[in-house]
Structures are given as structure tokens and as C-alpha cells.
Amino acid sequence: MVGFAEKYGPWAMVTGASAGLGVAFSRSLAKRGLNLVLTARREDRLENLARELETEHGIEVVPIPLDLCAPAAVDALAAKTTDREFGLVVANAGFGWAGPFLDQPAEKLREMVKLNCEIPALMAHTFLPGMVSRGRGGFMVIASTAGHVATPWMAGYGATKAFDLHLGEALAVELKSKGIDVLAVCPGSTESEFHELANVKVSAFSGFHASAEALAEGALKVLGRKPSWIHGLANRSSLFFTKHLPRRMATWITGKALSGHYRS
Numbered sequence: 001m002v003g004f005a006e007k008y009g010p011w012a013m014v015t016g017a018s019a020g021l022g023v024a025f026s027r028s029l030a031k032r033g034l035n036l037v038l039t040a041r042r043e044d045r046l047e048n049l050a051r052e053l054e055t056e057h058g059i060e061v062v063p064i065p066l067d068l069c070a071p072a073a074v075d076a077l078a079a080k081t082t083d084r085e086f087g088l089v090v091a092n093a094g095f096g097w098a099g100p101f102l103d104q105p106a107e108k109l110r111e112m113v114k115l116n117c118e119i120p121a122l123m124a125h126t127f128l129p130g131m132v133s134r135g136r137g138g139f140m141v142i143a144s145t146a147g148h149v150a151t152p153w154m155a156g157y158g159a160t161k162a163f164d165l166h167l168g169e170a171l172a173v174e175l176k177s178k179g180i181d182v183l184a185v186c187p188g189s190t191e192s193e194f195h196e197l198a199n200v201k202v203s204a205f206s207g208f209h210a211s212a213e214a215l216a217e218g219a220l221k222v223l224g225r226k227p228s229w230i231h232g233l234a235n236r237s238s239l240f241f242t243k244h245l246p247r248r249m250a251t252w253i254t255g256k257a258l259s260g261h262y263r264s
């Protein structure tokens with residue numbers, strides 16, 4: 001049987017590696033012996049994580065501080081990494097926003113759509129051809145349970161995650177015959193800086209957070225086995241229930257659940 005590093009190495013790239021899920025994915029991949037390119041804006045955090053993983057796992061880690069919302073950011077990332085052979089890309093960087101749609105500042109909305117949708121699509125378009133030419137590799141896009149049903153009071157964010165979910169599921173079909181595994185990962189509420197930055201009330205999901213480590217480990221185990229994956233039995237059950245309702249009713253129930261979960 002081909003090992004994880006043989007199939008998805010020698011290099012993996014993780015976007016959003018300075019916090020939350022990105023840190024957890026980086027640790028899980030380092031444990032599996034992959035060399036890593038880590039990117040996000042906060043350079044000090046990337047540097048610290050890189051040194052930690054190199055010392056603990058004897059791998060090579062290259063931190064690339066970068067704002068993915070800057071013009072031509074994916075081209076810049078590709079130009080800085082031309083000498084690396086990527087077998088896996090984790091398009092994880094993203095952020096959300098909770099509250100009435102019309103209250104989200106237009107500039108933040110533009111940034112969110114860019115980071116959550118345009119960037120994962122361009123990452124796939126830029127880094128998958130090399131893997132296709134070698135006949136092996138993987139691509140993971142971090143979608144969300146919020147991508148499975150329309151999300152009033154997180155309208156824009158949920159729509160970006162539906163994009164990620166559809167992108168991942170469609171690419172999984174297109175690229176299967178080329179030896180590439182694509183997975184759209186759908187976390188529910190998970191420990192990270194997400195809620196604070198997304199304007200979500202701290203109390204709203206406290207006690208319901210999954211651990212980022214469990215999410216990353218679970219996703220890496222599922223890679224290659226299905227096109228999309230919902231983390232956790234509770235999330236799977238509630239979405240199963242929701243999907244069997246008329247869409248209008250599912251949206252109404254979700255809106256009820258999310259109303260009042262944002263800071264006003």
C-alpha cells in the first residue's frame with residue numbers, strides 16, 4: 001500500500017497556517033513526514049510554527065507571509081515556490097461574518113468573497129496541473145456545514161462556503177481518473193479565532209466547539225475516500241434532517257437558529 005507521504009508528498013502547502021484549523025492541518029501533515037509551505041499574513045506565528053515543526057519532525061518548513069487578498073497573490077505564491085514539488089494543497093484561509101447582510105461593510109464582503117471563493121479556485125487552477133502531470137496528489141478546500149444550507153444572518157458567508165463545497169465535489173469527479181484526490185471539508189463550529197473575527201457572540205457556540213486537531217486528523221483520514229466530508233455525528237445528523245425538508249423550511253429553521261447569534 002502506498003503511504004501518505006508517497007501519495008501526497010514531498011511538499012504540501014497550507015494557507016491560513018497562522019491560526020486555528022491551518023495550524024492543526026500543518027501539525028497533522030508534519031507528523032506524516034511532509035515538508036511544508038505555510039502561508040498567512042502574520043509572519044511571527046508562521047516562523048514560530050515552522051521552527052516547532054522542523055525541530056519536532058525533522059522536516060523542511062518554509063513560511064511565506066502573504067496577504068491572499070492582495071492583487072495577484074496566488075501568482076506570487078507560485079513564483080516563490082517554483083522549486084517545490086507539491087503533492088497536496090490545503091486551501092484553508094478564510095473568514096466569516098455574522099449579522100444582517102446589509103450591515104456588512106462592502107469592503108469586508110468583497111474581501112470575504114475573494115478569500116473564500118476566488119483564492120481556493122485559483123489555488124486549484126495553479127497547483128493542480130503539476131500533480132496531474134505526475135499522476136498523483138490531493139487538494140483540500142475548507143468549506144463548512146454552512147455551505148449545505150442557506151444561512152440567514154450569515155448570508156454572504158454561507159454562500160461562499162456553498163461555492164467551496166461545490167468546487168471541491170465537482171473537482172473530485174473531474175480529477176479522479178488523473179490520480180488526484182479532492183476533498184471539500186465541512187467543519188461545524190470548531191475551536192479557532194473564527195468566531196471572534198466573524199462577529200459571532202462568544203456565548204453562541206461555546207460548549208459546541210470541536211477541536212481543530214480532531215477536525216484535521218479526521219479530514220486527512222477521509223482524503224481519497226469521498227468528495228466531501230462533514231465533521232462530527234451531530235453535524236451530519238442535523239444536516240441529514242435539514243436536507244430532507246423543503247428548502248424554504250430548512251432555510252427558515254436555520255435562520256431561526258442563527259438569529260441573535262451575532263454581536264450587534
Ligand SMILES: NC(=O)c1ccc[n+]([C@@H]2O[C@H](COP(=O)([O-])OP(=O)(O)OC[C@H]3O[C@@H](n4cnc5c(N)ncnc54)[C@H](OP(=O)(O)O)[C@@H]3O)[C@@H](O)[C@H]2O)c1
Pocket residue numbers: 015016017018019020021022039040041042043066067068069092093094095096115142143144145186187188189190191192193194195197
Ligand atoms: N472555526 C470554525 O468554526 C469553522 C467552521 C466551518 C468552516 N471554517 C473554515 O475554516 C477555515 C479556517 O478558519 P479558522 O476557523 O481556522 O479561522 P481562524 O482561526 O480565524 O484562521 C483563519 C486563517 O486564515 C488566515 N487569513 C485570513 N485572512 C487572510 C488573508 N487576507 N491572507 C492570508 N491569510 C489570511 C489567517 O491568518 P492571518 O490573519 O495571519 O493572515 C488565519 O491563519 C476557513 O475557511 C473557515 O471558513 C471554520
